[in-house]
Amino acid sequence: MAEIxxxxxxxxxxxxxxxxxxxxxxxxxxxxxxxxxxxSNLQNKFLLSDEExxxxxxxxxxxIRDLAKRNGYLVWDVVAxxxxxxxxxxxxxxxxxxxxxxxxxxRAIAAGHGIFxxxxxxxxxxxxxxxxxxxxxxxxxxTPHFFTLMEDRQVVAIRLFIETEGWIAHPYSDPQFA
Ligand SMILES: [Fe+2]
Numbered sequence: 001m002a003e004i005x006x007x008x009x010x011x012x013x014x015x016x017x018x019x020x021x022x023x024x025x026x027x028x029x030x031x032x033x034x035x036x037x038x039x040s041n042l043q044n045k046f047l048l049s050d051e052e053x054x055x056x057x058x059x060x061x062x063x064i065r066d067l068a069k070r071n072g073y074l075v076w077d078v079v080a081x082x083x084x085x086x087x088x089x090x091x092x093x094x095x096x097x098x099x100x101x102x103x104x105x106x107r108a109i110a111a112g113h114g115i116f117x118x119x120x121x122x123x124x125x126x127x128x129x130x131x132x133x134x135x136x137x138x139x140x141x142x143t144p145h146f147f148t149l150m151e152d153r154q155v156v157a158i159r160l161f162i163e164t165e166g167w168i169a170h171p172y173s174d175p176q177f178a
Contacts, residue, residue: 002135005128026120033063035134046082046154053078073160082154098144099169103162108136112155119144144172
């Protein structure tokens with residue numbers, strides 16, 4: 001289940017309803033899918049064949065289509081990142097810069113962990129959302145954020161897009177970000 005850390009105060013928010021209420025107030029969609037639908041060998045595997053990626057999409061086909069229908073997403077895929085990923089350090093450096101997109105950034109965590117750092121309202125400032133298996137988040141269009149790995153340094157995530165070109169980032173320079 002997701003956890004929040006507010007960077008200015010170091011306050012942590014735990015528990016499904018508390019996390020959900022906080023994210024809703026910040027305009028961030030959060031939901032949780034039943035990860036036990038996924039075959040157990042895929043719940044802890046970070047080097048995936050195309051067939052295994054397809055198996056993940058097939059397993060969550062109902063959930064993906066429901067979310068896509070609600071929010072207008074048109075295409076989806078599976079991304080896997082771990083220390084076995086070629087150029088992982090370069091990729092993380094690219095990811096770990098505050099940026100925006102002209103569409104929502106949607107991730108459903110299938111295995112491992114990931115963390116979104118998001119710019120909230122003026123009162124809240126930047127906050128971290130720590131995500132685990134089954135957590136689903138949509139960072140709204142034009143909201144400054146970035147994504148990176150957590151201590152386990154491995155994640156498998158389903159991504160949903162509106163733009164068929166996929167992930168296009170616009171750098172956002174913010175003196176308030178620390
Ligand atoms: Fe992004």
